Amino acid sequence: MAQSSTETKDEVISLLNQAYKGRISNLKLSITSTEYALKISKKLSDDALIGKCLSQLSLFYMIMGEHDRSMNLSNEAIAYFKQLNDEKGVADAKYNIAGIHYKTNNFHLGLVYLIDCLNTYRKFEDYHNEARVQKSLGTVFEYIGDQKNAIKAYESAITAGQTANDLNLVSNAYNPLSGIYLKQGNIEKAMSLIKESIQMKQASGDIRGLAFALYGRGKVNTSLKKYSEADDDYKRALAIHQEMGDHLGIAMTYRKIGLLYFKMRLFTKAKKALNDALKVSHDYNI
Numbered sequence: 001m002a003q004s005s006t007e008t009k010d011e012v013i014s015l016l017n018q019a020y021k022g023r024i025s026n027l028k029l030s031i032t033s034t035e036y037a038l039k040i041s042k043k044l045s046d047d048a049l050i051g052k053c054l055s056q057l058s059l060f061y062m063i064m065g066e067h068d069r070s071m072n073l074s075n076e077a078i079a080y081f082k083q084l085n086d087e088k089g090v091a092d093a094k095y096n097i098a099g100i101h102y103k104t105n106n107f108h109l110g111l112v113y114l115i116d117c118l119n120t121y122r123k124f125e126d127y128h129n130e131a132r133v134q135k136s137l138g139t140v141f142e143y144i145g146d147q148k149n150a151i152k153a154y155e156s157a158i159t160a161g162q163t164a165n166d167l168n169l170v171s172n173a174y175n176p177l178s179g180i181y182l183k184q185g186n187i188e189k190a191m192s193l194i195k196e197s198i199q200m201k202q203a204s205g206d207i208r209g210l211a212f213a214l215y216g217r218g219k220v221n222t223s224l225k226k227y228s229e230a231d232d233d234y235k236r237a238l239a240i241h242q243e244m245g246d247h248l249g250i251a252m253t254y255r256k257i258g259l260l261y262f263k264m265r266l267f268t269k270a271k272k273a274l275n276d277a278l279k280v281s282h283d284y285n286i
Contacts, residue, residue: 008040024209027246038057047084051081055074059095065103067284088120091117098113107143107144110136114133115137117129117133127161130156131157131164131166132172135153135154137153138157138176142176154177161173168206175213175215177193178197194216198217201213207240208240208246215252215253231257234256237253261273
């Protein structure tokens with residue numbers, strides 16, 4: 001009987017690992033797998049596994065913009081992790097809460113949560129999660145107009161991602177760095193970096209990440225007045241975001257499409273795209 005229980009715990013861990021890896025290509029399947037893992041964990045009355053399942057579900061719903069649901073799941077997970085004195089588990093759940101805050105304009109609260117997570121991950125030398133936090137820190141710094149610290153955070157994310165030997169983490173930071181170079185007028189460097197990111201995403205099969213990389217190239221192409229190429233990039237990015245259910249990505253891309261069409265003097269199409277961006281932003285409090 002004990003052996004069967006061990007096997008079932010292994011099955012839950014395997015399901016969670018597969019779901020986490022699979023989030024880059026099929027987020028909806030990842031949610032289904034994690035919900036099944038949670039069901040098994042509850043049958044086993046295994047608090048550690050229940051906490052992990054809740055935290056992972058929270059991450060997936062945060063990505064999809066289901067913020068209330070994600071927040072509830074993270075708070076529930078934190079209650080389990082605190083009971084178990086699991087510092088890293090608490091940090092994982094707090095990372096999700098940080099994402100909810102900064103995606104809904106609570107930038108400073110997001111910053112507080114991210115720095116808390118960063119200290120924990122550094123303590124455990126968890127470079128994978130350190131890279132994720134640094135990339136998110138860069139995003140928050142950009143939102144509040146602190147470009148210098150944003151660049152520092154993105155470069156730290158790249159270093160941590162390289163230490164973790166994870167190209168997806170590296171390319172995740174390349175995307176926004178390319179955007180900063182574009183704002184600085186260094187179009188050549190911006191294009192070089194975003195092309196490298198696209199190659200990395202295609203090689204690793206990170207479909208969700210590829211959408212953000214295509215979005216980044218769309219911005220560079222717009223700046224180069226290559227409007228047709230930019231339109232193609234944005235449309236490909238939008239199709240992926242819609243398939244993945246990534247509402248932040250959908251809203252961002254609609255907005256850029258609207259601005260592109262405005263530049264092309266296609267005002268009716270521009271207005272429609274911008275209205276679509278507004279609707280998604282309002283519906284999901286982005």
